Amino acid sequence: MIEFELSPQQRQLKEFLHWFAEQQVRPASLEADKNHDTPLPLLQQAKAMGLSMESVPSGGGPGGVEGGQGERQGNRIGVIAAEELAWGDASFVLNLPGAGLGGPPVRFMGTPEQKERFLSIFNGPELRWGAYALTEPEAGSDVAGIRTTARKEGDHYILNGTKTFITNGAKASWNVVFATVDRNLGRAGHRAFVVEKGTPGFRVGRIMDKMGLRASETAELVFDNCVVPVENLLGGEERYLQREGFKVAMQTFDSSRPTVAAMAVGIARAAYERAREIARQNLMLGRPSPRYAAIVEALATMARKIDAARLLVWKAAWMADARVPNTKEASMSKAYAGQIGMEVCSMAIDVAAGAGLLHDEYLEKWFRDIKVYDIFEGTGQIQRLVVSRRIFDDLGVRI
Amino acid sequence: MISFALSDDDKGLRDMAHDFADTRLRPAARDCERAGAVPAALQNEYHDLGLDVLALPENAGGAGLGNVSLAIVQEELGWGDAGMLHAMPGPGLFGYLVMATAAAETQERLLGRYAQGLAHAAVAVGEPGPGYSGELVETTAVPDGDSYRLHGHKRIVLGAEGADQYLVAARTPQDGESAMSLFVVAAGTDGLKLGARHRTLGLEAAAFHSLDLDGVLIPGDALVAGGLTPAQLELVQGRADLVLAAEALGVARAAVEYASSYAATRKAFGQLIAAFQGVSFYLADMATQLEAARGLLWQAAWSLDQGQDVSYLLPAAVLQAYEAALFATNGAVQLLGGHGYVQDHPVEKWMRDVRALTLLGGHRDRLTWAAGMAAAGLASAGVKS
Numbered sequence: 001m002i003e004f005e006l007s008p009q010q011r012q013l014k015e016f017l018h019w020f021a022e023q024q025v026r027p028a029s030l031e032a033d034k035n036h037d038t039p040l041p042l043l044q045q046a047k048a049m050g051l052s053m054e055s056v057p058s059g060g061g062p063g064g065v066e067g068g069q070g071e072r073q074g075n076r077i078g079v080i081a082a083e084e085l086a087w088g089d090a091s092f093v094l095n096l097p098g099a100g101l102g103g104p105p106v107r108f109m110g111t112p113e114q115k116e117r118f119l120s121i122f123n124g125p126e127l128r129w130g131a132y133a134l135t136e137p138e139a140g141s142d143v144a145g146i147r148t149t150a151r152k153e154g155d156h157y158i159l160n161g162t163k164t165f166i167t168n169g170a171k172a173s174w175n176v177v178f179a180t181v182d183r184n185l186g187r188a189g190h191r192a193f194v195v196e197k198g199t200p201g202f203r204v205g206r207i208m209d210k211m212g213l214r215a216s217e218t219a220e221l222v223f224d225n226c227v228v229p230v231e232n233l234l235g236g237e238e239r240y241l242q243r244e245g246f247k248v249a250m251q252t253f254d255s256s257r258p259t260v261a262a263m264a265v266g267i268a269r270a271a272y273e274r275a276r277e278i279a280r281q282n283l284m285l286g287r288p289s290p291r292y293a294a295i296v297e298a299l300a301t302m303a304r305k306i307d308a309a310r311l312l313v314w315k316a317a318w319m320a321d322a323r324v325p326n327t328k329e330a331s332m333s334k335a336y337a338g339q340i341g342m343e344v345c346s347m348a349i350d351v352a353a354g355a356g357l358l359h360d361e362y363l364e365k366w367f368r369d370i371k372v373y374d375i376f377e378g379t380g381q382i383q384r385l386v387v388s389r390r391i392f393d394d395l396g397v398r399i
Numbered sequence: 400m401i402s403f404a405l406s407d408d409d410k411g412l413r414d415m416a417h418d419f420a421d422t423r424l425r426p427a428a429r430d431c432e433r434a435g436a437v438p439a440a441l442q443n444e445y446h447d448l449g450l451d452v453l454a455l456p457e458n459a460g461g462a463g464l465g466n467v468s469l470a471i472v473q474e475e476l477g478w479g480d481a482g483m484l485h486a487m488p489g490p491g492l493f494g495y496l497v498m499a500t501a502a503a504e505t506q507e508r509l510l511g512r513y514a515q516g517l518a519h520a521a522v523a524v525g526e527p528g529p530g531y532s533g534e535l536v537e538t539t540a541v542p543d544g545d546s547y548r549l550h551g552h553k554r555i556v557l558g559a560e561g562a563d564q565y566l567v568a569a570r571t572p573q574d575g576e577s578a579m580s581l582f583v584v585a586a587g588t589d590g591l592k593l594g595a596r597h598r599t600l601g602l603e604a605a606a607f608h609s610l611d612l613d614g615v616l617i618p619g620d621a622l623v624a625g626g627l628t629p630a631q632l633e634l635v636q637g638r639a640d641l642v643l644a645a646e647a648l649g650v651a652r653a654a655v656e657y658a659s660s661y662a663a664t665r666k667a668f669g670q671l672i673a674a675f676q677g678v679s680f681y682l683a684d685m686a687t688q689l690e691a692a693r694g695l696l697w698q699a700a701w702s703l704d705q706g707q708d709v710s711y712l713l714p715a716a717v718l719q720a721y722e723a724a725l726f727a728t729n730g731a732v733q734l735l736g737g738h739g740y741v742q743d744h745p746v747e748k749w750m751r752d753v754r755a756l757t758l759l760g761g762h763r764d765r766l767t768w769a770a771g772m773a774a775a776g777l778a779s780a781g782v783k784s
Contacts, residue, residue: 001402001404001405001406001409002402002403002404002405002406002409002467002697002701003400003401003402003701004401004697004698004701004702005400005401005705006400006401007400010400010401071400073400076400076401276774276775276776279775280775280776280777283775283777284777293768295771296767296768296771296772296775296777297767297768297771298771299771299774299775300714300715300718300767300768300770300771300774301767303711303715303770303771303774304695304715304716304718304719304770305719307695307698307712307715308691308692308694308695308719309691311691311694311695311697311698312687312690312691312694314401314403314694315403315690315694317401318401318402318403318404319403322404329690332683332686332687332690332691335683335684335687336687336688336691381676381680383683384676384679384680384683384684385676385679385680385683387683387686387687388673388676388679388680388682388683389679391659391679391682391683391686392659392662392663392673392679395659395660395663396663397663397671397673399671399673399674399679
């Protein structure tokens with residue numbers, strides 16, 4: 001039945017995470033932005049609470065909150081959590097320890113041995129990360145065009161190439177790296193490897209400075225005759241007889257895109273609430289403003305777009321929980337949230353006027369942070385490509 | 400638990416409404432538009448299916464449908480044809496306003512007849528437009544013994560011709576300077592004069608007339624709701640706005656489907672135009688905005704069903720739906736190019752119909768104001784609206 005009530009468990013989680021975001025995450029976020037990292041004690045605290053990058057996108061949550069025996073709700077819990085935490089600080093979410101975006105491909109296609117080997121390292125008390133290395137300097141949106149090569153030599157693959165814009169790529173214990181065994185084969189030539197830190201021939205090129213999300217690490221990774229054991233080929237050789245490699249690269253997005261969209265909703269909500277607070281103070285003090293009606297309209301517009309975006313996110317997450325194919329809806333949520341997130345953060349600065357300029361008012365940070373939500377995990381244009389392809393697929397036309 | 404799953408009952412209703420829209424409304428839409436009317440046979444079918452009284456309470460012979468279900472059904476019917484829908488029998492928008500304001504016995508008295516047989520009602524609230532904004536209403540109701548005497552001119556009244564009763568808004572200065580009251584006026588009452596039929600932008604299967612109230616004498620029990628402020632008048636229209644928004648989404652969905660199919664067959668420069676991203680991205684945006692708006696409208700409907708405060712959510716959802724529907728129907732005409740502009744294809748009609756639909760209920764500026772004030776907590780904080 002159509003319903004929009006959070007379950008008691010979801011509500012409890014949301015309230016708890018909101019409290020944590022308000023008390024701990026946001027107050028640390030400006031320093032984190034300046035220092036290019038979330039303070040270690042905060043991450044340790046998150047880890048102790050059971051929060052991980054793993055628990056956020058794929059469900060679960062602090063204290064192993066899961067759907068239990070009842071209806072599967074991991075994706076819905078995940079997006080609720082992502083929104084609340086990103087409301088505090090989006091970089092913090094990306095810095096949460098765990099397998100991160102590297103988790104889904106390992107889980108979707110890893111052999112039982114690989115899952116055990118690569119995922120169990122996150123069970124201990126240490127802070128560890130996994131990462132997902134797909135994008136290349138010459139292959140961003142066009143991920144099918146990756147050039148990193150994998151050449152088999154005996155019991156090893158030799159990787160050569162460069163990956164870029166890799167979130168947590170330098171600090172990660174391992175990266176899931178996509179490479180091609182034969183560029184002429186297109187997507188069928190793709191292979192996914194788990195490349196562990198310290199693998200010979202693997203090094204971090206540089207850490208990139210960014211407009212926003214500055215507390216999140218974005219790395220360039222270099223593979224220079226990097227020697228990867230065959231046991232690290234995800235899923236084993238047989239798996240790649242079809243076009244599984246590329247499919248796996250894409251499958252990850254069905255669960256990650258609504259989560260990323262939820263983060264955009266969280267940032268936009270933060271900016272909207274701050275703008276609202278500033279507007280309320282001015283309006284309630286009775287300061288006559290010729291902008292009064294315009295400000296009320298701006299607040300209405302911001303609020304409804306944020307709420308509409310959240311509904312797209314919830315729908316995509318609900319579909320994922322129900323195991324209904326959600327590629328189109330996942331992309332819709334990401335396209336819309338990325339777009340309106342930027343609009344809202346910009347409008348918030350208008351409403352706040354001068355306060356929008358100041359670092360310690362947060363609004364300028366959120367304006368910088370939100371931009372990338374229309375870029376990473378597939379640009380707004382790629383999302384529209386995905387959505388329109390699905391529309392025409394349903395009409396039996398391949399574009 | 401968050402869920403977008405339709406109940407079996409809702410699926411049944413949706414399928415029934417869709418079937419009617421697909422086999423009865425859609426094929427007849429152009430003819431009805433040109434004729435400016437819906438054939439009696441179709442009106443009978445609509446009535447026999449009970450589509451006219453779905454929302455009425457059970458004591459008035461209705462199905463007592465909740466708002467989520469109503470939003471689902473009205474979207475399907477709007478997908479069929481919104482113009483015909485507003486020419487169909489039943490209490491229509493009159494019903495939602497009466498349900499929001501009148502006591503149960505009055506509802507039964509005023510609305511019971513619609514389940515019995517074919518009958519129409521009309522709303523004559525707004526001035527000068529057909530919507531519900533109260534600020535500009537000049538019609539007055541002056542007490543005359545136990546009765547009232549109405550004087551005024553309603554410039555645009557939907558369904559005025561053939562209605563058996565009207566809901567009329569009039570100023571009642573005795574209740575306060577800006578106070579207004581809602582009265583029910585029976586057709587044929589002395590002094591009630593139907594003016595000429597208007598030609599309109601859209602929804603032409605339905606008729607719009609002007610209505611003169613020239614000293615219309617009505618009994619005291621014709622008062623449905625007294626002493627409303629313009630803001631309160633806005634509030635009682637909530638369900639009507641919800642229904643109109645759902646219909647607009649339905650029309651827009653039809654437009655997106657039509658434009659998608661067109662793009663999947665039309666060729667230019669040696670390929671399907673679907674392959675051009677100027678086209679396909681536009682369609683993706685149209686579909687995405689509709690999906691987002693539908694989610695928000697369902698949430699608002701659900702909140703209304705739960706008895707929650709929807710003073711922000713409802714106008715916000717209606718605005719979102721109108722914005723998406725206007726965008727999508729305009730986009731459909733645009734993507735068909737010259738073909739979209741001529742009447743060989745339905746998209747130009749849908750664009751006009753959506754534009755007209757958005758004028759029937761709460762005005763955009765009013766909805767925006769209400770949503771913004773409620774969202775900011777300013778209305779409750781005592782800032783003057």
